Structure formats: structure tokens, C-alpha cells
Amino acid sequence: MIRRRALLPLAAAVAGPGRARAVQAGGYGRIACAGSALTETVCALGQGGRLVAVDSSSGFPAAETARLPRIGYYRALPTEGLVSLAPDLVLLSSDAGPPGVIAVLREAGLPIRVIEDGVGPGAAEAKARAVAAAIGVDGERLADAIAADWAALDAPIAALPRPRVLFVLSLSRGAPLVGGRDTHADAAIAAAGGVNCAHEIWSGYRPLAAESAAGLAPDVVLMMQQSLAEAGGVAEVAAAPAIAVTPAGQAGRIIGMDGPYLMNFGPRAAHSRRDLALRLHPGLALPPLPARPWIGG
Amino acid sequence: MSAGACDLPAPRPADLLPRVLLGGGALLLAALLAGLLLGPAVVSPAGLLATVLDRLGLAPLPAEYAREAAVLMVVRAPRVLLAALIGGGLASAGAVMQGLFRNPLADPGLIGVSSGAALAVVAAIVLGPAVFGSAAGRLGLWLQPVAAFGGGLVAVAVVARLGTRQGVIGVATLLLAGVAVAALCNALLGMLIFGAEDRQVRDVNFWLLGSLAGARWPQLPIVALLVLLPALGLLGLARPLDALALGEREAFHLGVPVERVKRLAIVLAAVAASGGVAFSGLIGFIGLVVPHLVRLGLGAGHRVVLPGSTLLGAAVLVLADLAARSLAAPAELPVGVVTALLGAPFFLWLLRRRAAMGEDA
Amino acid sequence: MIEAEALTVRAPGGRALLREVSLGVAPGEVMAVVGPNGAGKSTLLRALTGELRPAAGRAAFAGRALRDWPPRALAQRRAVVSQRVALAFPLTVVEVVAIGRLPWLGTPEAARDEAAIGAALRRAGVAALAGRSYATLSGGEQQRVQLARALAQLDGAPPPAALLLDEPTASLDAGHRAALLGLLRDLAAAGTAVLVVLHDLNEAGFVADRVAVLQAGGCVGLGPPSEVLDPGLLRRVYGLPFRRLVDGALLPDFAAARSAAP
Numbered sequence: 039m040i041r042r043r044a045l046l047p048l049a050a051a052v053a054g055p056g057r058a059r060a061v062q063a064g065g066y067g068r069i070a071c072a073g074s075a076l077t078e079t080v081c082a083l084g085q086g087g088r089l090v091a092v093d094s095s096s097g098f099p100a101a102e103t104a105r106l107p108r109i110g111y112y113r114a115l116p117t118e119g120l121v122s123l124a125p126d127l128v129l130l131s132s133d134a135g136p137p138g139v140i141a142v143l144r145e146a147g148l149p150i151r152v153i154e155d156g157v158g159p160g161a162a163e164a165k166a167r168a169v170a171a172a173i174g175v176d177g178e179r180l181a182d183a184i185a186a187d188w189a190a191l192d193a194p195i196a197a198l199p200r201p202r203v204l205f206v207l208s209l210s211r212g213a214p215l216v217g218g219r220d221t222h223a224d225a226a227i228a229a230a231g232g233v234n235c236a237h238e239i240w241s242g243y244r245p246l247a248a249e250s251a252a253g254l255a256p257d258v259v260l261m262m263q264q265s266l267a268e269a270g271g272v273a274e275v276a277a278a279p280a281i282a283v284t285p286a287g288q289a290g291r292i293i294g295m296d297g298p299y300l301m302n303f304g305p306r307a308a309h310s311r312r313d314l315a316l317r318l319h320p321g322l323a324l325p326p327l328p329a330r331p332w333i334g335g
Numbered sequence: 336m337s338a339g340a341c342d343l344p345a346p347r348p349a350d351l352l353p354r355v356l357l358g359g360g361a362l363l364l365a366a367l368l369a370g371l372l373l374g375p376a377v378v379s380p381a382g383l384l385a386t387v388l389d390r391l392g393l394a395p396l397p398a399e400y401a402r403e404a405a406v407l408m409v410v411r412a413p414r415v416l417l418a419a420l421i422g423g424g425l426a427s428a429g430a431v432m433q434g435l436f437r438n439p440l441a442d443p444g445l446i447g448v449s450s451g452a453a454l455a456v457v458a459a460i461v462l463g464p465a466v467f468g469s470a471a472g473r474l475g476l477w478l479q480p481v482a483a484f485g486g487g488l489v490a491v492a493v494v495a496r497l498g499t500r501q502g503v504i505g506v507a508t509l510l511l512a513g514v515a516v517a518a519l520c521n522a523l524l525g526m527l528i529f530g531a532e533d534r535q536v537r538d539v540n541f542w543l544l545g546s547l548a549g550a551r552w553p554q555l556p557i558v559a560l561l562v563l564l565p566a567l568g569l570l571g572l573a574r575p576l577d578a579l580a581l582g583e584r585e586a587f588h589l590g591v592p593v594e595r596v597k598r599l600a601i602v603l604a605a606v607a608a609s610g611g612v613a614f615s616g617l618i619g620f621i622g623l624v625v626p627h628l629v630r631l632g633l634g635a636g637h638r639v640v641l642p643g644s645t646l647l648g649a650a651v652l653v654l655a656d657l658a659a660r661s662l663a664a665p666a667e668l669p670v671g672v673v674t675a676l677l678g679a680p681f682f683l684w685l686l687r688r689r690a691a692m693g694e695d696a
Numbered sequence: 697m698i699e700a701e702a703l704t705v706r707a708p709g710g711r712a713l714l715r716e717v718s719l720g721v722a723p724g725e726v727m728a729v730v731g732p733n734g735a736g737k738s739t740l741l742r743a744l745t746g747e748l749r750p751a752a753g754r755a756a757f758a759g760r761a762l763r764d765w766p767p768r769a770l771a772q773r774r775a776v777v778s779q780r781v782a783l784a785f786p787l788t789v790v791e792v793v794a795i796g797r798l799p800w801l802g803t804p805e806a807a808r809d810e811a812a813i814g815a816a817l818r819r820a821g822v823a824a825l826a827g828r829s830y831a832t833l834s835g836g837e838q839q840r841v842q843l844a845r846a847l848a849q850l851d852g853a854p855p856p857a858a859l860l861l862d863e864p865t866a867s868l869d870a871g872h873r874a875a876l877l878g879l880l881r882d883l884a885a886a887g888t889a890v891l892v893v894l895h896d897l898n899e900a901g902f903v904a905d906r907v908a909v910l911q912a913g914g915c916v917g918l919g920p921p922s923e924v925l926d927p928g929l930l931r932r933v934y935g936l937p938f939r940r941l942v943d944g945a946l947l948p949d950f951a952a953a954r955s956a957a958p
Contacts, residue, residue: 091665107664107665107666108666110663110665110666113534113538114667115667116548116660116664116665116667117548117660118376118406118410118414118660118664119375119660119663119666120665121376122375122376122377122664122665123665133534135538136538136541137476138549139548141551142409142548142549142550145409145551146406146409147405147409215533241532242531242532242534242535243532243533244532245529433784433785434784437784437785438784439784574798574801575798577791577798578795579784580783580787580795581792581795581845584747584776584778585776585781587745587767588745588771588774588776588778589796590766590767590770590798590799634787634788634791635785635791636791636794
């Protein structure tokens with residue numbers, strides 16, 4: 039049981055939900071963060087030291103997040119666990135939940151900021167600006183840097199041929215769970231100059247019948263590194279019935295990338311875009327991006 | 336016949352009752368206090384006292400307790416009370432189902448409550464956005480409870496209908512109908528999950544594991560109405576259920592209106608159990624294990640088992656929820672996981688003990 | 697008191713289990729029902745308790761058709777001991793006997809629950825078992841506990857009361873049989889109407905004022921034991937020669953039955 043003495047009294051403990059405290063520049067010393075892109079953005083803004091807790095998906099940057107208590111899966115947030123940390127700001131991805139818990143947190147007077155969990159071009163810098171505004175620091179430099187890095191890749195990637203990519207969220211239950219449109223993976227593939235071959239068939243993640251996989255004819259299978267390892271590695275995935283019948287399976291082109299890096303559209307979005315483009319187009323040369331302090335682990 | 340020389344008055348259920356009420360009440364009170372005072376956020380006894388005095392209008396809240404008061408009033412108190420209500424309702428419904436089915440393994444899930452509620456909630460989670468559009472998120476706070484409650488009741492109604500022949504509820508048929516309806520609900524649930532997005536599937540999973548994290552004051556009167564009232568009504572069935580323990584024929588000869596008792600028991604238990612899962616998701620093992628605990632300690636007479644189960648069930652769920660919010664703090668375990676984690680091994684021990692004692696009837 | 701008029705009961709398939717049986721048990725009278733397996737003895741008992749609805753004829757208690765009796769009022773005047781009662785839960789003996797007081801719940805008689813239970817336990821000879829778990833008792837002990845439960849139920853009944861028993865001696869040893877039959881006589885002497893299904897003809901002859909002989913759902917003999925328990929009738933009913941011993945006891949002649957068999 040973790041007990042923490044409150045460093046600051048709960049901001050609006052007595053005032054109730056109506057009167058949140060006005061933002062003072064740099065005034066928040068205890069930030070709880072649910073959503074890996076938000077955590078990365080806080081750290082990229084140089085404010086990682088203010089974090090007091092993060093959700094289970096926030097593992098980057100390791101140096102700053104490893105020491106922090108975890109508040110669990112961001113769609114199953116705790117009430118009392120969060121309150122016990124006495125945060126003076128709770129940053130929530132717009133995807134966080136459940137709604138009932140968020141309602142209780144608001145009622146308990148926790149100052150909550152919900153940041154839109156966007157994807158695609160412009161999403162990362164929008165998050166940078168929104169997070170910076172929420173925690174009361176200047177986010178323009180970070181946003182501009184992300185935007186510049188992203189834009190530097192636009193022309194080279196637009197000129198590339200577009201391989202067909204199948205994003206497999208998990209293979210553990212037999213039928214591959216495949217990402218269609220309206221997914222972070224779909225946006226990541228498109229940004230890196232690929233075609234999500236499941237884009238047309240459905241939205242969200244659904245199991246794909248092995249027999250239908252051949253018809254999608256992916257050149258590349260993209261997976262999160264973690265699920266690739268769980269599925270037994272490249273050789274095992276390539277041999278899975280649903281994958282073996284595809285060009286990707288026959289050529290053994292199975293790519294694994296770190297999940298949040300690949301598709302959280304946080305401050306590393308441009309670098310992730312470049313990495314994925316290079317993996318999708320072997321032998322390709324892309325202009326290097328400037329070394330940014332928030333890229334290194 | 337030969338006059339028994341032994342006139343030792345054996346303890347009768349009626350004698351036990353005051354002790355059960357006193358002991359169970361004390362236990363529940365202790366659990367409530369523990370639930371209010373313990374947990375990842377620090378609340379001191381002085382803070383609790385100051386909050387109570389403030390709420391009663393006896394003494395204004397000292398400023399240093401403002402934070403503790405907020406934690407207590409907004410987060411903990413509604414949650415602890417919700418746990419007590421739901422735990423009591425589930426345990427009392429479980430005890431009644433076991434009495435009605437003359438089967439110690441029965442619980443409200445057996446007549447379709449959990450599977451019906453689960454199906455309806457999953458439908459709300461998966462189809463809600465399609466039906467209600469962007470309003471589904473806002474409606475969600477009430478959509479899921481309403482769906483769970485309604486789904487549980489509808490499933491029980493279907494099961495009861497299938498188990499009734501010429502106005503007589505066949506208990507064995509009812510059980511089989513319950514199994515069949517549960518299987519059907521699970522199949523439909525599988526269909527919905529198949530068509531659901533990964534995120535929705537995770538939401539469904541968390542609902543199926545149960546949680547009291549979303550407890551809020553406005554829910555309490557509703558739950559009290561749906562859970563506490565039926566649970567109190569079920570207490571009135573103690574004597575007829577004792578008679579039913581001898582068999583339906585014996586109960587009939589003792590003047591028990593058997594069919595009316597069965598219908599009443601099913602309706603009240605279904606309402607209590609459905610009302611319980613409505614705001615918390617599925618919480619297993621309370622309805623199954625708590626009545627056994629009471630029988631083990633206090634005997635099998637329903638005049639003891641029913642109030643005992645209600646009080647003990649309330650205390651147990653309060654403590655299980657305390658564990659759920661404390662063990663992985665600041666994250667939170669689903670409370671259904673905690674009850675299953677505690678309940679399943681206990682239940683296995685119970686089964687082995689029964690088998691060893693030759694009560695495997 | 698316990699009355700059957702041309703009582704006919706059919707199985708769900710329509711087969712007649714009981715055909716136009718007419719009999720009556722008066723207050724203070726013990727009537728034994730005998731007959732071979734499947735003759736309809738238990739069916740008759742269940743029809744006379746109201747548990748089975750007759751297809752034709754009338755089953756009545758104290759001059760009033762059974763279905764017109766409020767269940768509770770009936771239970772306050774008439775108790776039933778069934779053949780075998782298995783418990784769903786590990787109740788103790790005293791708890792089982794206490795269940796017999798259910799019809800008196802909420803009446804002034806309920807004040808006497810404690811005394812009635814104690815008296816019933818003693819009368820049925822199970823007081824020493826009071827704290828034991830019912831499930832751990834022998835079959836004979838369980839039967840006596842059920843009898844005690846019925847006695848507790850009738851304690852305080854406005855006379856005349858009635859007691860119906862289905863083979864209550866089945867699992868009892870000779871000593872307890874004698875005690876039980878004596879108890880039935882005592883109850884009758886106090887004005888209770890007793891209807892008891894028995895297998896043993898000598899028990900019937902000893903305890904009963906009148907005996908009803910059932911065969912294939914019909915009543916083929918009704919009267920005092922000395923008239924009805926006649927070797928000729930019994931031979932027709934059981935398909936077996938009987939011998940009457942000098943003291944009046946009846947003995948089935950197994951040896952004759954064996955030699956007569958083809």
C-alpha cells in the first residue's frame with residue numbers, strides 16, 4: 039500500500055468542481071498523466087520531474103518514468119489511487135476512462151485536462167501545444183520542432199512507391215487481430231508511405247479470417263515489437279496460416295516496432311515516421327532528422 | 336416412545352438470531368470503518384470524526400481536514416456504502432437461490448442474471464455509439480446500469496417462463512433453462528465482441544471483472560431501492576425456505592404456498608442481483624460463498640442464514656473493495672478479481688470438506 | 697375426518713392410479729392402508745393430503761373439500777409424514793422439528809413453540825439427538841425425527857386433528873416399531889384421526905381399527921382387521937398363500953409360493 043503525504047492540499051478540495059484553480063505559469067508540481075503521448079510530451083517539454091504518476095502504457099522516456107507509480111490501464115483508471123497521489127493536475131488522453139471514474143475524479147476536485155488523442159499530420163504538435171498550455175509552460179519551440187521534422191519528410195515520402203501493409207495487433211488467439219481504418223496504426227502506415235491493406239475492409243481492430251488474408255496481399259506485416267515477441271518472432275509469424283499465404287509471409291517481411299513509438303503520435307512522431315518509412319522501403323535513403331533531446335531514451 | 340433422558344435445550348435459530356444480528360452488525364460496522372479509514376489516500380480517524388461532525392452540522396470542518404473530508408465524501412463514502420449495499424444484496428440473493436433450488440451451488444447467475452446483464456451491457460458498449468452517436472459517452476454513465484438491470488431481469492423472466500409448466504415452477508427445469516439461456520447469451524455476447532473494436536473489448540472485459548470505482552452519491556438511493564428493499568423482502572422468506580429444505584411436498588403439507596414462495600423468491604433475488612451488478616459490473620463468488628460461510632459458522636436455518644448472509648456479504652464486499660483499491664495502489668484491481676481470488680480457493684476447500692464429511696448429496 | 701368419495705387419480709399420461717376409492721377415517725380411529733407394491737397406497741395418501749388433484753371424486757378433510765381449505769389452516773390441523781425426506785442443507789434435528797411449527801407462525805400458539813418442540817422430541821424418542829445434524833442420522837432415526845416434526849406441527853391443533861403417515865416403520869427396528877405403533881394408538885385415543893400406509897400386515901392388524909386393502913388402484917377390502925385380513929382375500933391380492941397362526945398372526949407361506957411356481 040503506497041501512502042503519500044500530500045505535498046499540496048487538493049486544489050479544489052472544498053471549493054468543489056466549479057472552481058478550478060487558475061493556471062499559473064509553471065505552477066503545477068504534481069502531474070499525473072494517462073496516455074503515453076502525453077507523458078512523452080511532458081518530458082519533452084523538460085517537465086518530467088513534475089510527474090508523480092503515469093499509466094501503464096507510459097514507458098518512455100524510461101529514465102523519467104521508471105521511478106513513477108503506475109495508475110493502471112488508461113481506460114480503467116482508479117479513483118482513490120489517483121486522489122491519494124494528490125496531483126494538482128491530471129492530464130488525460132481523450133481516450134481515457136471509464137467515464138464514471140472521471141466523473142468522480144472531477145467531483146473530488148482533481149483538476150483534469152483532457153487532451154485530444156489525435157493522429158496523423160499535425161497531431162503531435164497539437165498535443166505539444168495543448169499539454170504545454172495545460173501545465174503552463176511554453177510549447178511553441180517543441181511544437182515547431184516536431185512540425186519541422188515532420189514536414190522535412192513529406193516530399194521524400196510522397197515520391198515513394200506505396201507497399202501494402204497489414205497491421206497485426208496480436209496473433210495470440212489464432213486469427214490475427216487486424217487494424218482497419220480509424221486506428222492509430224492506419225495513420226502511422228499512411229504517414230510512412232504505405233497503404234493499410236485493411237483500410238477498406240473495416241474500422242478498428244477485428245479478427246481476420248485466414249482465408250481472407252491472402253486476398254489482401256500485404257507486402258509487409260507490421261506488428262508491435264511486444265506482440266511480435268509474444269507470437270514467437272518473425273519466423274513463427276511468417277509461418278502462421280493467415281500470414282503464410284501472403285506475399286509478406288512468403289518473403290518473411292515481418293516488421294516489429296515499439297508500440298507507443300510507432301503510433302502514439304507524441305513528440306517522437308516524425309522520427310517514428312522516418313523509421314517506419316525506412317523499414318517499409320528497404321534500401322531507401324531519407325534525409326536525417328536533427329538530433330532532438332527528447333528522442334534518446 | 337422411549338422418553339429421551341436428555342433435555343439439554345439445543346440452541347434454536349430463534350435464540351441465535353439476536354447474536355447473529357449483533358455480531359454481523361458489528362462486523363459490518365467494523366468493515367465500513369476500515370473501508371472509510373484505510374486505502375491509498377490518507378484519512379485519519381480525527382479527519383473522519385471532523386467530517387462527520389461537519390456533515391451533522393455540529394462543528395465546522397477545521398481547514399486542515401479539508402482534503403480528508405473531500406476524499407471521504409466524494410470518493411470513499413459513496414463507494415464503501417455502494418459496496419455494502421451490493422454485497423448484502425448479492426449474498427442474500429445467493430442464499431435464497433440456494434434455498435430455493437435446494438442446491439448449495441446455486442446463485443443468481445444460475446437463473447440468468449449475470450449472463451443477461453452482461454449481454455445487455457456489452458450491447459450498450461458495442462452498439463451504443465452506433466445508436467446514440469456522440470451522446471453515447473455522456474449517456475454511458477446511466478446507459479450501462481440501465482442495460483445491466485434490464486438485461487438481468489429479462490433473462491430471468493425468460494428462464495422463469497421456460498421453467499414454468501401449468502403455473503408450476505419446476506426447479507430442475509428452471510436450472511436447465513438457466514444454463515441454456517446463459518449459453519445463448521454468451522453466444523450473442525461473443526457475436527457482439529466479434530464485431531467490437533479492440534478498445535471496446537477491453538471495456539467489456541473490465542465490466543465483466545467488476546469495479547466499484549465509479550460509485551457516486553446519486554447511485555446510492557437507486558441501489559438501496561433495487562437491492563436493499565428486495566434483500567429485506569427476502570428475509571421474510573426464511574421460514575418457508577426452511578420448510579422447502581425438507582422438500583416441496585413437505586413444505587406444501589406445512590401450509591407453505593410453495594408456488595407463490597418460489598415466484599416471490601425468484602423475482603426478489605433477480606431484482607436484488609440485477610440491481611447489484613448494474614453499477615458495479617459482475618462480482619462473483621459473494622452470492623455463492625458468503626451463505627456457506629454463514630452456514631458453516633451458525634447452522635443452516637434460514638432465519639440465521641438470510642440475515643447473516645446479508646450482513647456478512649456487505650462486510651465482505653467492503654473489505655474486498657478495500658483490497659482492490661489498495662493492493663496495486665495507485666492502480667486498482669477489478670473487485671471481481673479480488674472476490675474470485677479469495678472465493679474460489681475457499682470454495683474448493685468447502686467442496687473437499689463436504690465430500691470428506693459425506694454430505695455430498 | 698379424512699374422507700375420500702369415489703376418488704380417481706390419473707397419471708399425467710391418463711392411466712388411472714386410483715379408481716373410485718371411497719373411505720373415511722373418523723376422529724380417534726387408526727386406519728391402515730395395505731396392498732402390494734404399485735397398488736396405489738402412496739397415491740391414495742397423496743390424494744388425501746391434497747398434494748395430488750383427483751381426476752374425479754372428492755377428497756375432503758373435516759367435511760370440506762381439500763382444495764377449499766386455506767393451506768395454512770389445513771396445516772394447523774393435519775400433518776403428513778412422507779416416506780423419506782432428504783435435506784438440502786445440514787440442519788440439526790431440533791431445527792428440523794422446529795420447521796413443524798411453521799403453520800403457527802404469527803399465532804398465539806407460537807408462544808408454545810419451545811414447549812411443543814421439546815415435547816415432540818421426547819415423544820418420538822429423539823430428544824438425545826436434538827443437537828445432531830439430520831444428515832448424519834440413520835434412516836430409522838430420520839424417520840423418527842420426521843415423526844417428531846409432525847407431532848410438533850399438531851401440537852395445539854384444534855381437535856380433531858389428523859396425521860397421515862407413509863410407511864413410517866420401514867426403517868425401524870422391532871423395538872421402535874412397537875413404540876411407534878403404540879404412539880399412533882395413543883394419538884388416536886386422544887382423538888386424532890390416523891391414516892397410515894403399512895407393508896406389514898401384522899402391524900396393520902395390531903394398530904388399525906380398520907384396514908383398507910388396495911389392489912391395482914381399487915379398494916378391494918375395507919373393515920376391521922379380523923374381517924379384512926383374511927387369507928383368501930390376501931391370496932388374491934398378493935398372489936401368495938397366507939397362513940393364520942393360532943394367535944391370529946398372518947404368515948405368508950413362502951415355501952408354498954415357491955413350490956407352486958412353475
